[in-house]
Amino acid sequence: MHITVIGTGYVGLVTGACFSKMGNKVYCVDIVEEKINDLKKGILPIFEPHLGTMVINGQEKGDLIFTTDIKEALDDSNIVFIAVGTPMAEDGSANLNYIFSAATDIANNISHDSLVVIKSTVPIGTGFKVKDHIESILEEKNSTVKIKIASNPEFLKEGRAIEDCLHPDRVVIGAEDEEVFETLKELYHSFVLNHDRFVLMDIKSAEMTKYVANAMLATKISFMNEIANICEVTGANVQKVRLGIGSDRRIGYDFIYAGCGYGGSCFPKDVQALINTSQSHGYFPRILSNVEEVNKDQKMVLVNKVVDRFGDDLSGLTFSIWGLSFKPGTDDVREATSIVVISELIKKGAKIKAYDPQATEEFKRAIDDEYLSSIEFAENRYDALDGSDALILITEWKEFRYLDFDLFEEKLNQKIIFDGRNIYDKKIEKLGFELYQIGC
Structure with a gap:
């Protein structure tokens, strides 16, 4: 099949790469020219295991095309996926500006009957609003093009998104037309060869399911x-x-x-x-x-434990932070606990030495500039311990599971660990460590 995916963020990029791996021709479209140029060189805007290799291989085979030219993409496609962001607005609702911007671009550039599939997470009823929006523009242009709409929510876990996409637990399809169901079942057939994992429903229910x-x-x-x-x-x-x-x-x-x-x-x-x-x-x-x-x-629990141990004034103290991403396997720091913990400790006078295998640069962009002068970023986990008064583990990357106790004793001023993910055994207390965990 020939497919267009609008949006080269997390969902769009993973979806496009996986569709191309299955032999489909996929156009990944974005309005940010710099991002598209980087992707053509194999430079990804996100970290996700195995995705880089798939992007490079897809382009080498000619199955994966990155472009800012939506008309070129739509002219050669029959299925259009909208996979743009729906960030949270100030009132807590989903900001749908990118969704309707993509819908407008589709309406202004589409040249033949097509199926429009919303992959983005959108409020219940958005699919019909998008269809009405596209059709109103087509009507103004006196276009005879017909579109059908579907909802196909994603259930990707950051850090293992490729596995989730290629071997899904289920494929949820929301549509109002039997032909649409059959088209999308055909598209996903190679993803679910071992047994039928399709869950078919109406559009609103599919939107709600996500x-x-x-x-x-x-x-x-x-x-x-x-x-x-x-x-x-x-x-x-x-x-x-x-x-x-x-x-x-x-x-x-x-x-x-x-x-x-x-x-x-x-x-x-x-x-x-x-x-x-x-x-x-x-x-x-x-x-x-x-x-x-x-x-x-809960994001304040570690801060409270530190204060209970050292007092409310943390001036003159340095804390090592292991893990900045919101979870292992990603460089994503959106809403990460690390931002809250580090900001609050610095407010109380502390200095920070931080290490993360992937998320350091994203963290620097995410945290308020006023705190950066109080943070030293280390090149490896043990360098982050030098001269610190305690270790605070926030993200349970695998490399943090084994502790070199000799290095701990050599580098830390005090043998104190605040374990925010309960990954350490209480037995280390027999080695003279103070271990503070959650609920233990």
Whole structure:
């Protein structure tokens, strides 16, 4: 098939690369010329394992084309995916400016009947609004072109997006036309050869499914973090509790790890957008509102533990930070706990030495400039320990799991670890370490 993907951000780039790997001809379109030129050279705007190789290989085979010329792309395509960002607006709603800008570009450049598929996460009912928007422009132009609309939400996890795309748990398709279902099932056939994973539904339900999936996962995280806080005040151990409940097949082990809060581009934005959508229809969702509040408070847990140990005035103290990205396997720092923790410690007078395998440059762009002079960025994890009074682990990258205790003793002023992801064994306390964890 010949496909156009509008938007070369996280979703668009991964989707386009995976479609091309399956033998489709894919045009990835973006309005930012510099980004397109970089992609043509194999320079990616994001870090995602294996994506760079796929982008290079796709271009070498001629199946993956990066361009700013949307007309060229649409002329040679029958399916158009909209995969642009829907950032959170100030009121918590989804900002749809990029969606309707893409829809306008489609309407102004399309030359034949096509299927428009919304891949972006959008509020319920957006698909029909996009269809009406495109058709109104076509009508003004006296165009005879006909379009059909579909919703095909993505369920990619940063750090393993390629695997999720090529081997999806399910492929959700929302449409109002049997022909559209068949077209998209044909497109995804090679992704689900071992068994049928298609979930077919109406467009509004497909749009809702994406929000509900992220809201459910966020709820599990906040729920477990609240249980961790209860464990701390009662003397229970959340790690043992997790094993006790995760063995119940109705609950499972996924997303019930206690920690220092979730971040990223999806959970915070999508939970808030679902809250906003609900309120706009006169329903005020109590559980989702509390999910957000618990997560906001959880990002302060490590700061509070540091203050309990060292006092509110941290002047003269230096803290090592391991991990800046919101999760391992990505350079994404959007809504990352590291931003909150580092900012709050600096406000209290601390100096910071930080290390992350991938996210340092993104972090520098994300944090307020006023804090940068108080942060030293290290080239490796152990250099970040030099002369520090404690280690604070925020992101559980695999390279942080093993500790060289001799180096710790040599480099740290005090053998103190604040473990924000509960990855260390309590046995290290027998080696003279102070270990502070979440809910343990």
